[in-house]
Amino acid sequence: MSLENQELRKAGLKVTLPRVKIYQILEKAGEGDHFSAEDIYKLLMSIGEDVGLATVYRVLTQFEAAGLVTRHHFEGGHSVFELASEQQHDHIVCVKCGKVREFVDPQIIERQYEIAKKLGFTITDRTLYLYGVCADGCKEE
Structure with missing residues (x-):
């Protein structure tokens, strides 16, 4: 099978x-x-x-x-x-062409958990989206 x-x-x-x-x-x-x-x-x-x-x-x-x-x-x-x-990862999205890339940054992940703990939260799920313009011909006009 x-x-x-x-x-x-x-x-x-x-x-x-x-x-x-x-x-x-x-x-x-x-x-x-x-x-x-x-x-x-x-x-x-x-x-x-x-x-x-x-x-x-x-x-x-x-x-x-x-x-x-x-x-x-x-x-x-x-x-x-x-x-x-199972791997925690985040995304960066081009606002011009819609291209999506994944990235893993342990410092960002750790910082999010620290912030949640400081504010009295336990993270059950996390998502981080960054938006920008990619270098693949999507230059700002």
């Missing part, structure tokens, strides 16, 4: 071709790659898979509910998905 099938079954989801294909795309993503539903739909179309955009959205929502993926909501209504990970 393939890893995708095992993960889907473990999450309580029936193994279907669209689910397997979408999981494979997310699994093969390079480190730090994040895909919107539209990105996944275009990738499926480019490899000749006949999976509708509504199906992609539905499967991603099912994956999110099952804890297989994490959805990130960025300013401007931009949402991207990545496979759920």
Whole structure:
């Protein structure tokens, strides 16, 4: 049994071709790659898979509910998905082209926990989004 099938079954989801294909795309993503539903739909179309955009959205929502993926909501209504990970990491988003990059900075993570403790909180989840303009041709006008 393939890893995708095992993960889907473990999450309580029936193994279907669209689910397997979408999981494979997310699994093969390079480190730090994040895909919107539209990105996944275009990738499926480019490899000749006949999976509708509504199906992609539905499967991603099912994956999110099952804890297989994490959805990130960025300013401007931009949402991207990545496979759920135990590793704490943060994101920086280009406000021009929408490119998303991950980064891990132990000092930032440690500082957040220190601040929470000082204010009498116990962190149960954390998310940090930084916004800027990337160096890939998205210079300010």
